[in-house]
Amino acid sequence: MAIISVQNLSKHFKVFKHHRGTLGAVRNLFSRQHTIVRAVDEISFNIQAGELVGYIGPNGAGKSTTIKMLTGLLVPTSGELLVNNLVPWKERQKYVSRVGAVFGQRTTLWWDLPVIESLSLLQYIYKIPADRFTANLKEFRDTLELDPFLDTPVRALSLGQRMRADLCAALLHDPDLLFLDEPTIGLDVVAKERIRQFIQKINRQRGTTVILTTHDLSDVEKLCQRVLIIDHGKLLFDGALNSLKERFSSKRELLVEFAEVYDEPIIDSAEISHVDGSRVSYLFSRDDISASELIGQLSAKYRIRDLEVREPEIEETIRRIYEERLLE
Template sequence: MNAIEVNGLRKEFKAYSSRSGLSGAFRDLFTRNYKIVPAVNDINFTVKQGEMVGYIGENGAGKSTTIKMLTGILTPTSGSVIVNGMNPHRERERFVQTIGVVFGQRSQLWWDIAVQESFRLLKKVYKVSDADYNEHMDHVIKTLDLEPLLDKPVRKLSLGQRMRCELAAALIHNPPLLFLDEPTIGLDVLVKLKIREFLKEINEKYNTTILLTTHDLTDIEALCERVVMLDEGNIIYDGALKSLKERWGEGKEISFEFLEKAELNHLETLTGDLDIKWELDERKQIFTAVTGDDEEIVSQVIARTVAAYKVRDVKINEPSTEEIIRNIYDKGMLQHG
């Protein structure tokens, strides 16, 4: 069963422009100039129950607009959205019982009351029984290390503490589908790691479907096998993160640090029949062979070099997901589809 089904989804906004000068301002009182701006352009995708999918793109690509349509906050201009078997903006009351949402820059907790009081209020809103609440939330609170925070007002929490509480609040009713929009924005490394481990755990334990929107691609790499990439309201890639890296990753770099003096010319001669290029960092005396993704060539470079020289250190570096995606946007490597 699909948790999310999107067909021909489109959202347009009116963008108003002001005329210059006093006369222009006066004319604007009666007639406004505007143009229709599409934020999301007839997109199609599905998410299976239990999948963890990264929904990525630059600022203004249409990510948050899509999430708002999927959660029923915005009504689509055209197209269809079915989430958990329901139309989000038409069956709103029943639908919200089946989703959890965390917006990194918005809070669903009450600012001036203790965290546990917010949890109790949400428990009433979602009509969660005492037994279900205690069984599920005891585990959530323990895993996210929230016990010391329960008696504190939300306004006295740090950003990292608040985001852990926001995540717990979104899971009070143990929804089958979780939307996360920038959930780790501004958090330190340790808090990010804790949140990632927790998300993996609930996905494995409850088969929770997770749609994750973030600019921190280490979150995507840690959690998602599949990514949907958006650009100017169009989906330009939908597939495995591994395939994206294999297809658009620009090769490997094999760096050598030697125990003895090495010559660039000699290394080039040693590997002259291989499709590689040697580079030398003269200051650090590190020799680097730049090649493609052919594992046989990588193996040959290492074998021949180690046979000819005593090696102190060798490293194989691949371009990061962030570098690959940045190159795709900068060079327009993928066409809109």
């Protein structure tokens, strides 16, 4: 049974044309000209309990709008959405006790309250049993290293500290599901890594289902087996990260250092992309030849000192998908 089931889900926004100037202000009162933005456009997917899924796409693709519908903050224009067998926006109260959410762009904590008081308020709001609250707080203080800033008002926290406090807040009530909208945005490499490890731990140890949107593809590579790609409100890809790489990877590269300098060491089925004395790099495609065949052919003709095969980076693959809209 899927924990999240989404069927032809859409969210359209009416954006009203705005006329500028004094006369424009008057016109704004009377004209109701608008355009429709299809922020999310007929998407369908299922997510099983315990999955950790990456939800990626370029700016304005519809990621946050989807997450807001999943968390019950936005009412869909059409389509069906069931999370934990509940319709998020209809059964709000029952629903929020089962899910947690972190929006990297803004905090869900009280701006002026010290972190610890924000967390205590949540215990009261979610009616978290005292023993669960104490046990969870103890664990998260430890794993998220909250102690140095527990008494600091949220507004005075650094971005990384704030994100850790928000993660703790989202998980205190033992939700089955965790929605993370850009949880690593703006963090330095070390802070990112710490957040990633924490997310992975929660998913593995507690079996919490996690949906994660991000612009940092290392998040996806390190955490998610499955990835959904959305662009212009349409779901473009749903599958394993590996199969995405295999289907859409650009050319692989073979870097060779020959034992001597050859004048154009040509080989069929691979093209020379760069020559620097005895160092030559070739580009080849998985469909034409395997790396070992290519190396075999080269070593039959030339004397090789050293070589290295470079796979295209996931960044490169995804960039190509966004830019060339390969999946249409």
